Amino acid sequence: MAIVDDDRSHTIVLSRWLEQRSHEVESFEDITELLAASDRSDFDVIFLDRIMPNQTGPEAMPQLRRRFPDVPIVFVSVDDGTGSIVEAIQLGAYDYLTKPLDFPRLELVLSRAIEKRRLRERVGQLERTDRGLDLLGEAQTMRMLLRQLDRVAGKNITVLIRGESGSGKELVARSIHLRSPRSEGSFVALNCAAVPETLQESELFGHEKGAFTGAIDRRIGRFEAAHGGTLFLDEVAELSPGLQAKLLRVLQEREFSRVGGTRTIRSDFRLLSASHRDLREMVEEGRFRADLYYRLAVFQVEVPPLRDRSSDIPLLAERFVRDFTTEAPKRISDAALRALAEYEWPGNVRELQNAIQRASVMATGDLIRLEDLPADVAQAMGADSGQSTIDSVSATGVTPERGESRMEALERQAIVNAMEDTGGNISEVVRLLGIGRTTLYRKLKKYGLR
Numbered sequence: 001m002a003i004v005d006d007d008r009s010h011t012i013v014l015s016r017w018l019e020q021r022s023h024e025v026e027s028f029e030d031i032t033e034l035l036a037a038s039d040r041s042d043f044d045v046i047f048l049d050r051i052m053p054n055q056t057g058p059e060a061m062p063q064l065r066r067r068f069p070d071v072p073i074v075f076v077s078v079d080d081g082t083g084s085i086v087e088a089i090q091l092g093a094y095d096y097l098t099k100p101l102d103f104p105r106l107e108l109v110l111s112r113a114i115e116k117r118r119l120r121e122r123v124g125q126l127e128r129t130d131r132g133l134d135l136l137g138e139a140q141t142m143r144m145l146l147r148q149l150d151r152v153a154g155k156n157i158t159v160l161i162r163g164e165s166g167s168g169k170e171l172v173a174r175s176i177h178l179r180s181p182r183s184e185g186s187f188v189a190l191n192c193a194a195v196p197e198t199l200q201e202s203e204l205f206g207h208e209k210g211a212f213t214g215a216i217d218r219r220i221g222r223f224e225a226a227h228g229g230t231l232f233l234d235e236v237a238e239l240s241p242g243l244q245a246k247l248l249r250v251l252q253e254r255e256f257s258r259v260g261g262t263r264t265i266r267s268d269f270r271l272l273s274a275s276h277r278d279l280r281e282m283v284e285e286g287r288f289r290a291d292l293y294y295r296l297a298v299f300q301v302e303v304p305p306l307r308d309r310s311s312d313i314p315l316l317a318e319r320f321v322r323d324f325t326t327e328a329p330k331r332i333s334d335a336a337l338r339a340l341a342e343y344e345w346p347g348n349v350r351e352l353q354n355a356i357q358r359a360s361v362m363a364t365g366d367l368i369r370l371e372d373l374p375a376d377v378a379q380a381m382g383a384d385s386g387q388s389t390i391d392s393v394s395a396t397g398v399t400p401e402r403g404e405s406r407m408e409a410l411e412r413q414a415i416v417n418a419m420e421d422t423g424g425n426i427s428e429v430v431r432l433l434g435i436g437r438t439t440l441y442r443k444l445k446k447y448g449l450r
Contacts, residue, residue: 003027004034004057005049005076010099014047014076017103031060035067043071045113047097050077050088061091065366069331072113076101092331092367135168135175136319139309145172145301152299153179158251160296161274163303166350169274170234172303177230182270185229190222193235200243202259211260223256226269236273236296237282241289248292271296306345306352313340316349320356321368330363335370336378343380379439412447415440419449 001023005011015025023044028034030052046068050057057075064073072094088096094116095109135146152159153176161169170189177187195203202211206221222231233239239247250256255266273296282288306313317340321330332340336359345351355374362372370378414433422428430437443449 001025002034002037002043002046004029004031004046004052006030006052007049007099010049010076010101014101017101017106031055031064035063043068044117045094045110046071046073047076048073048093050075058087058091061093062366065092065331069366070117072116074109074113089333089335090367090369092333092365094334135171136315137309137312138315139304139312141304141309142312145303148301149175149179152176152301154181155299156181156270157298158271158273158296159298160279160300161272161303162278162300163274163276164305164348165276166348167303167305168349169276169303170232172301173230173232173234173272173274176272177232177270180230180270182229186226187230187232188222188226189232189234191234193238197240200240201246204243204247205256205258207259208261211258215260218258221258223250223267223269224258224265227267229269231269231271233271233273235275235277237275237277237279237288244289244292248289248295251292251295306348310341313337313352316352317356320353321360324357324360330360330366330368332359332368333370336368336373339370339373339378339380343377411443412449415443415447415449 001018003011003014003025005014005027006029011027015027018025026037026043028037032054034046046064048057048060048064057077061073073092075088075093075096076099077096078099094113097106097109135142135149137143137146149172159173159176161172163169163172173189174187177183190203192200202215202219202221204221204223206219206224207215209215209218246256251271254268255264257264279288279293279297283290283293314337317332317337321332340352340355347354355377356368358374359368359372363369415429418429418432422432426437426440430440433440
């Protein structure tokens with residue numbers, strides 16, 4: 001822990017409190033001392049006095065964020081005005097405490113800040129240990145999926161991957177390939193839905209020169225390219241009936257001929273396939289071959305939609321921020337993280353990835369704020385056109401309830417104020433706060449306001 005404060009008496013009180021809870025503490029009288037110590041110190045949390053001689057906390061934030069990008073910074077000040085709190089959060093502070101310290105509140109803020117710090121460390125650890133598989137996730141559904149992949153990866157059997165669009169089916173296929181004995185071979189992927197029916201056969205089997213109009217050269221197909229490796233057919237349900245029959249034969253015989261050719265070609269490949277459609281239902285309706293289905297579905301895995309693994313959203317968001325930031329990684333504000341967690345994500349992980357990419361571009365500083373997110377995502381937390389409900393709170397001295405963050409307390413107070421100003425008229429509250437009716441009802445229930 002680091003304490004930056006020129007008030008010696010306050011530093012002593014806070015240091016003793018932290019040390020009694022087994023935290024190592026270093027104290028500094030100004031920002032310069034802290035920066036000089038940064039090479040030898042790895043802080044979990046920095047407690048930063050807002051008003052100090054030479055350089056104030058707000059003035060130092062840009063430099064501190066560059067030097068300590070993953071460390072939560074908690075402002076401490078005698079000023080508890082809403083404007084000061086909002087300024088601190090906008091500058092990238094994790095939270096805001098007032099002097100004299102409210103120790104139950106301090107304990108809550110500290111535990112949450114440490115949890116956030118550990119989350120970022122966990123992201124880094126997962127990135128180092130996932131062997132480039134990109135399958136981040138600690139939710140129970142993801143743990144179950146990863147256990148299935150470990151069991152099936154080493155066996156040379158076909159696997160059918162089911163899941164909604166955008167849920168990460170190709171990443172699962174790549175993970176199976178990389179965990180398998182074929183990992184040194186090629187991973188060849190084809191999205192069957194993206195290939196016109198007239199070209200599907202050529203894409204799969206290749207063609208000889210002159211086989212059809214436009215075939216000016218010989219071309220090898222995906223089966224041939226996957227020799228010694230893995231072939232992944234995404235959206236396999238989109239194959240034409242004729243191609244379904246030919247695919248079945250290749251799976252049985254492991255041989256084929258190029259379009260327009262007579263030479264038999266053998267290929268040692270492992271087939272993985274995926275679909276967002278229910279292939280069993282398509283078989284019952286006569287729209288997919290039953291014998292091919294049973295060949296493809298020797299082993300089935302289900303990729304959970306993002307809404308069923310919402311606890312993984314912070315991990316994924318932090319990872320995508322790192323992917324899309326070329327210099328020092330940007331950070332995601334707590335308000336933005338809560339909006340990401342509350343949104344339903346119909347487009348799954350792909351939609352989250354796109355949202356973070358957009359937010360990384362829109363963010364003007366090193367902090368991704370609520371207003372940087374796409375409007376429909378931001379509105380999940382009761383925001384409209386990037387305007388947080390925090391900004392609608394004009395009262396000072398808002399006191400968080402037990403287990404409630406300062407941000408949540410401000411949001412709750414904004415709703416209380418709007419309810420009082422409108423006499424409880426829901427339509428007027430919705431208009432005043434700029435949020436959806438469903439979102440308002442969810443917030444009212446969350447804060448026990450009705």
